Amino acid sequence: MTEEVARAARLLREGRLVAFPTETVYGLGADAASAAAVARLYAAKRRPIDHPVIVHFADAEGAFAWAREVPQAARTLAAKFWPGPLTLILKRSPKAGDFVTGGQDTVGLRVPSHPVAQALLRAFGGAIAAPSANRFGEVSATTAAHVREDLAAEADLVLEGGDSDIGIESTIVDLSGGKAVLLRPGHIGAAELEAALGEKLAAKPADAPRHSGGLERHYAPRTPAQLVAPHELDAEIGRWHAEGSEVAVLAFSRPDERVDFWLRMPKEPVAYAQKLYAALRELDSAGCARILIETPPAEDSWAAVRDRLRRAAA
Numbered sequence: 001m002t003e004e005v006a007r008a009a010r011l012l013r014e015g016r017l018v019a020f021p022t023e024t025v026y027g028l029g030a031d032a033a034s035a036a037a038v039a040r041l042y043a044a045k046r047r048p049i050d051h052p053v054i055v056h057f058a059d060a061e062g063a064f065a066w067a068r069e070v071p072q073a074a075r076t077l078a079a080k081f082w083p084g085p086l087t088l089i090l091k092r093s094p095k096a097g098d099f100v101t102g103g104q105d106t107v108g109l110r111v112p113s114h115p116v117a118q119a120l121l122r123a124f125g126g127a128i129a130a131p132s133a134n135r136f137g138e139v140s141a142t143t144a145a146h147v148r149e150d151l152a153a154e155a156d157l158v159l160e161g162g163d164s165d166i167g168i169e170s171t172i173v174d175l176s177g178g179k180a181v182l183l184r185p186g187h188i189g190a191a192e193l194e195a196a197l198g199e200k201l202a203a204k205p206a207d208a209p210r211h212s213g214g215l216e217r218h219y220a221p222r223t224p225a226q227l228v229a230p231h232e233l234d235a236e237i238g239r240w241h242a243e244g245s246e247v248a249v250l251a252f253s254r255p256d257e258r259v260d261f262w263l264r265m266p267k268e269p270v271a272y273a274q275k276l277y278a279a280l281r282e283l284d285s286a287g288c289a290r291i292l293i294e295t296p297p298a299e300d301s302w303a304a305v306r307d308r309l310r311r312a313a314a
């Protein structure tokens with residue numbers, strides 16, 4: 001264990017806040033068993049108190065101790081995808097206080113695979129409540145530098161762990177009712193989950209548990225952003241230029257028109273997701289009037305990326 005990780009575990013025990021890398025995005029962590037530490041976390045993120053937070057564990061055994069019922073489907077998904085980018089919503093056990101569940105009867109559980117997250121969880125020895133390490137509603141952080149830009153004053157320590165491998169938040173599956181429901185798409189897709197479960201996922205009900213990723217505008221840059229179909233991109237750029245406005249463009253190939261600032265994205269969804277948040281931050285800092293995002297393909301493999309882009313542009 002490195003010095004830094006030992007220091008981070010000590011800070012968590014003192015009720016302080018530690019930002020740490022995971023394979024999805026960076027998290028801002030607090031002792032999940034301490035109401036005071038979690039209150040500090042919500043204040044730091046300026047997060048509404050009724051939004052539940054995901055609780056992180058070193059292994060499935062630790063995670064399931066926070067649930068009062070562990071259905072077979074949860075064991076199946078945990079065996080296949082943990083440690084990894086999957087969060088399971090289960091009925092909470094008494095260990096999960098109202099301050100992590102937003103007062104709901106369920107709790108979000110995740111076992112991350114990033115070696116620094118694993119080392120921290122083991123050194124700390126308990127559960128770590130951690131939302132993404134960004135300001136509430138804004139673009140998530142996939143590098144330690146981005147965490148410092150957003151939360152330098154709030155995090156007592158930022159652990160370095162390189163660029164996040166996956167780049168978008170974990171897939172969330174709700175197993176607290178009779179059926180498996182996909183609440184947030186992610187790197188682990190619906191087809192993979194259905195193959196593991198041997199059944200179809202149920203559609204998200206209208207009264208699905210509150211989750212902040214479910215807010216329409218989320219993962220959003222400060223510059224207004226809009227999605228544009230590939231064949232309309234050049235015309236849209238022209239329209240903004242005609243109004244005297246500069247635009248920043250996220251596209252799959254170089255736009256025809258002379259644009260002020262543009263970034264090329266990979267034509268493959270896994271690589272696209274990995275670069276997405278850093279790209280949105282870069283486009284945001286270009287100081288243009290508008291961000292134009294070329295709409296990705298309609299295929300299932302792009303579902304998680306489309307979800308984040310739709311919210312960034314809402």
Ligand code: TXA
Pocket residue numbers: 022024025026027028051052053054087089101104106107108110112130131132133168169170172183209210211212213214
């Ligand atoms: O990849 C991730 O999941 C990252 C890393 C740090 O682990 N964390 C993350 O946390 O994305 P956050 O707080 O930004 O998003 C957590 C999502 C929210 O949409 C929250 O409402 C939902 O999980 N959630 C947590 N507990 C829940 C519950 N009991 N029922 C429904 N949704 C829940």
Ligand code: MG
Pocket residue numbers: 131132140
């Ligand atoms: Mg978040």
